[in-house]
Amino acid sequence: MGGVVLEEGNRENIEKSFDTLKKKLKVQSDLKEIKFKNICGGGSNFLKCISNRKLHDFIDWLLKNDIYVHFKMLDHLYYAIVDIIDSLDVSPLLENDLKTSLYQIVYNNTDNFQKGFNLLKSLLHKSYKKNGAFRNMSRNKELNDKFDKMMGF
Structure with missing residues (x-):
């Protein structure tokens, strides 16, 4: 979740350049604001999005116009x-x-943690595949189905 903050004296210049930005991004000219879907419409694939030309153009526009960005991250x-x-x-x-x-x-230690997690998942997968260990470990069918999917079954 996020947005932009403008300095009061800079608003008119930004509104004028906003039309140019919309043309450059090839979005509808009547848009009142640019949303994430207008820049990275293909979903939330992070690597694909950060290499998107539209995102670079948008960030360049923010920087050139001294626009402040605010956001909340979980x-x-x-x-x-x-x-x-x-x-x-x-x-x-x-x-x-x-x-x-x-x-x-x-x-x-994110890299090592990920390696350890992948190793644990692999070991669980072998045990699960060999003798059904952990199968139906919960009375909750939805939870069991999620576990089956995670393990590749």
């Missing part, structure tokens, strides 16, 4: 770790320190 890694810690029987006195420490370990 860190999904942090909330995943919070969910894991919250599911454990941990003393409330240690809970926040444990969340922070685990987050810092994973964040600062």
Whole structure:
């Protein structure tokens, strides 16, 4: 979620250049604002989006016109770790320190964590395929179906 902030004295110049930007981006001339879908219409493929010419043109326009950007970002890694810690029987006195420490370990070692996660997934997959280990480990059918899909079944 985000947007832009304009300095009061700069508004008229920006409105004029906005028409030029819309032409350059090849979007409808009557648009009142540029949305993400106007720049990266192919979905949210990050690598594809950051190499998109429209995105570069848009960022260049923001910089040339001294436009400030504001946004809000959620860190999904942090909330995943919070969910894991919250599911454990941990003393409330240690809970926040444990969340922070685990987050810092994973964040600062993302490559190694990813390798470890992929190894664990591979081992689980072999065990799952060989003898059905973990199959129907939950009474929740939706959860079991998600696990089956993650494991490639």
